[in-house]
Amino acid sequence: MSAITVRLPDGSTKELDGDVSAGALARSIGSGLARAAVAAVVNGTEVDLSAELADGAEVSIVTAATPAGRDVIRHSTAHVLAQAVLRLWPGARYAIGPAIEDGFYYDFELPGGAHFSDDDLVRIDAAMREIIAEDQSFVRSEQSIDDALGVFVDQPFKREIIEAVRDGADEHDAAQSEDADRAISAYANGADFIDLCRGPHVPSTGRLGHFKLTRVAGAYWRGDEKRPQLQRIYGTAWESTKALAEYLNRLEQAERRDHRKLGAELDLFSFPEEIGPGLAIFHPKGGLLRKIIEDYSRQRHLDAGYQFVTSPHITKRELFDTSGHLVWFAEGMYPPMVLDEGQEYYLKPMNCPFHMLIFKSRQRSYRDMPQRYFEFGSVYRYERSGVVHGLTRVRGMTMDDAHLLCRRDQMHGELTRTLEFVLDMLRAFGLSEFYLELSTRPEGKAVGTDAEWREAESTLREVATASGLGLQDDPGGGAFYGPKISVQARDAIGRTHQLSTVQLDFQTPQRFDVAYIGADNGRHRPIMIHRALFGSVERFLAILLEHYAGNLPTWLMPEQFRVLPVRDDHHEYAAHVAAQLHQRGLRGTLDEASEPLGGRIRKAKLDKLPYVLVVGDDDVAHGTVGVNRRGGSDPERGVAVRALADEMDAQVAAHGAPETAAD
RNA sequence: GCCCGGGUAGCUCAAUGGCAGAGCACCCGCCUUGUAAGCGGGCGAUAGGGGUUCGACUCCCCUCCUGGGCUCCA
Structure with missing residues (x-):
């Protein structure tokens, strides 16, 4: 050699x-x-x-300790998982087992239609550790399509994958099928296990071991409900015990920030069984928090030239026939109520049809354009029972919904304005890291002409690019009536959330036959922009809670201060302090001295109060307060009430940066 | 909708098929407190329905609610 x-x-x-x-x-x-x-x-x-x-x-x-290296480890661990399952369930069929973010999964069909239970995870884990202890080599082999079909003769899912490669049906495999021999690769480890796989893998199973099986789940073959449901096992795997422990710790951190938990702890909202899934009630503090968010939003919309509109929660079916919702969105709508001799009424899943009628309520001139309608519109959507989740996926929600109708020559400017407005507002709430996604024409189920789509997409792309933010393509992800930009925001622990969407629509104005009179005295079709900024108030509130781990900045906090008199003969002075702060527009309460100070301070801290104010003899004598700031090290004694109020005012005005401390 | 878990007091958790307990919260007293839990007492629960059993929180069935998952492509 x-x-x-x-x-x-x-x-x-x-x-x-x-x-x-x-x-x-x-x-x-x-x-x-x-x-x-x-x-x-x-x-x-x-x-x-x-x-x-x-x-x-x-x-x-x-x-190992790189994204690509972890993928290899996870993918290899997935193979070991499949090998273990096949040892324990002879005759099981295995489907796919990719590495995913932070882990891996593998899908199986068990003999006799059996299902995994949580107890099985323990057995599988033990079997995997045996395989790892045996330090089996991963051995790559390459063969023709026909040979591969023979190897996996009893494995219908593998055969389907191989056939897809042969037929070139799988888009992603197109590159592979360009290989001269169109070979199929597989990896064997031990005598008893071989799996179809592109690779690469670690040299041997002994390189693995820092893993944990996390849960079992059902998953449809190729994500398609019409195909068989398989049994999926999820796990996580890392390059070292330390990295695994850090990951598990991160999961715990995220759990502590869970808005459902914080919502209960801070007494903001609940989901009573009596009402039904995905339907929240907001308690006084949560209601106040919503009011603060909504009031701020309203003021900003007013300043930005939006007009406030309101529409009802239910409407006759004809409106949704006209809008197309009953064709395109029926499965997301509650069934109709039948009233007045057979008249069907629907709960609204979206606000746009109503806003179209507002535009149509009188003749519009080109001089009236653009019209910017804004509404906190409560909508109801029939989400499938398995998908509702806290405040982020609900059946009843309030959208901060705007519909802008403009002339074609205004489209570019309006979009730019809208995107700037949206980003500026999100920044005001303490979100600062964004990227954009451009969702383009869905093939096969789009309406409108090619020219319209080309213009809409290129306009959105220009606007998105001009923002200077990162832009990702989401091919085919647009709505049937037009493309959209969505704003993705990164939170304090690095997760991204899709927040705002800015959507172009040339279909709805046509369906409602709306028009304005141009300078040429002719009828012209306006362009419509759909824009949700928070998405829904509920979901936005949930994201903020998790972003701040419940430590909302002072301006958002329903209770900004709490005055604690040391003894009950300090009550009068404490009330005086509270009143002074109230006069400055600050929100807070007084907690009387019915129990020892330490206990009251603890409660105020657990309620995440930004300002805990203690007043005693010295303060009564000098007109001061003891200030215990959230996140601060030591409390400060003898602060003049006016100085405190000034500080709090400044804090409110600044809106404040996230306190990323765990709790 | 489907798969795997779960549902005990307002909250967090106990209880071999054999008397349903605790802490916090709440209410009543006592305590009069200077920076993260003062003391005593009281109120309060097996999600709903059916079944097995001498006996069910516990086992079985149905319903409701709830957690995780159902595009992340050999």
């Missing part, structure tokens, strides 16, 4: 003689790298460490 020379990422070269595998390269560079290596990238393609390198190749080593 002759020596070869390969090029490394830093531009240097390395000579190999004899063993010319990627693993040998790693070893020749250093033992630390060799230990960390899980795969390699050769000329841009991921390969196993056992892959032989060609002379002149550009090679980089994939190490």
Whole structure:
């Protein structure tokens, strides 16, 4: 075997003689790298460490503690999971087992239609650890389509995948099918297990072990409800015990921020069984929080030239026939009420049809344009029973909904304005990291002409690009009536949430036959922009709660201060302090000295009060308060009431940055 | 809708098929408190319905509610 020379990422070269595998390269560079290596990238393609390198190749080593390395570990762990399940359930069929964000899953069909239970996870976990202890090698093989079909003769899901590769039906596999031999690759480890797989994998199962099976779930084959439902097992896997522990800790942190938990702890809202799933009631503090959010939003909309409108919660079916909702959105709507000799009334799932009627309520001139209608409109959607989730997926919600009708020549400007307005408002609530998504024409189920779509999409793209934010494409993700930009916001623990959407619609104005009179005295069709900023008030509130871990900035906090008199003979002064702050427009209460100060302070802290104010003898004598600030180290004694009020005013005016402390 | 969990007091949790308990909250007393839990007492529950059993929180069936999952592509 002759020596070869390969090029490394830093531009240097390395000579190999004899063993010319990627693993040998790693070893020749250093033992630390060799230990960390899980795969390699050769000329841009991921390969196993056992892959032989060609002379002149550009090679980089994939190490465990990197995104690509973790994918390899997770994918390999998924194989071990499947191997364990097949050991425990002979005759089980296995479908797919990819690496996903933070983990992996594998889908199975068990013999006799059996289902996994949580107890099974323990057994499977044990079997996996045996396989890992056996340190089996992952051995790659390549074969023709026909041979592969033979290998997986008893595995209908694998056969379906192979056939999809053969037929080139699977879009993603198109690149693979361009390979000259159209070979199918598979990995075997041990004598009893082989799985269809592109790879790469770790060299052997002994490289794995920092994993945890997390839950079992049902999942439809290829995500299609009409196909068989499979049994899915989820797990997470990492490069080290430490990384695994950190991840599990992160999950706990997220759990502590869960808005459903915080909503109960802070007495904001609840979901009484008596009302039904996905239908919340807001308690006084939650109601006040909503009012604060909504009032601020209203003021901003007023300043930005929006007009306030209101529409009813139910309407005759004809309105939704006209709008197309009963064709396109019927499954998301509650069934109708039949009133007045057969007249059907529907709860509204969206506000736009009503706003169209407001536009139509009189003749409009080109001079009237744009019309910007805004409404906190409560809508009801019949979400499937399995998908409701806290305040983020509900059956009744209030959208901060706007519909802008403008002339074609105003479209670009209105969109730019709208996007700026949206981002500015989100920033005011303490969200600052955004990217945009552009959802384009859904193939096959779109209305409107090609020219209209081209114009709409290119306009949205220009506007999105001009914002300077990152832009991701979401091909085919638009609504049937037009494309949209959605604003994705990153929260304090790095999760992204789709918040606002700005949607172009040339269909609805046509359906309602709305028009304005142009300067040419002719009828012209306006362009419509749908815009939800918070999405829904409920969901936005939930995202804020989780973003701030309940420590809402002072301006949003329903209770901004609480005055605690040390003894009951300080009550009068405490009431005086509270009244002074109330006069400055600050919100707060007085907690009388019926129990010891320490206990009252603790309660106020658990309620996440930004300002806990203690008044005693010294304060009565000098007109001061003791200030215990949220997140502050030591309380400050002897603060003048006026100075405190000024500080709080400033804090409110600044809106404040998120306090990312865990709690 | 479907798959796997769960449902005990307002909240967080106990209780081999054999007397349903605790802490917090709430109410009543006592205590008069200076920066994260003062003391005593009281009120209060097996989600709903059916079944098995001498006996059911516990086992079975149905309903309701609830948590996780159902595009993340060998």
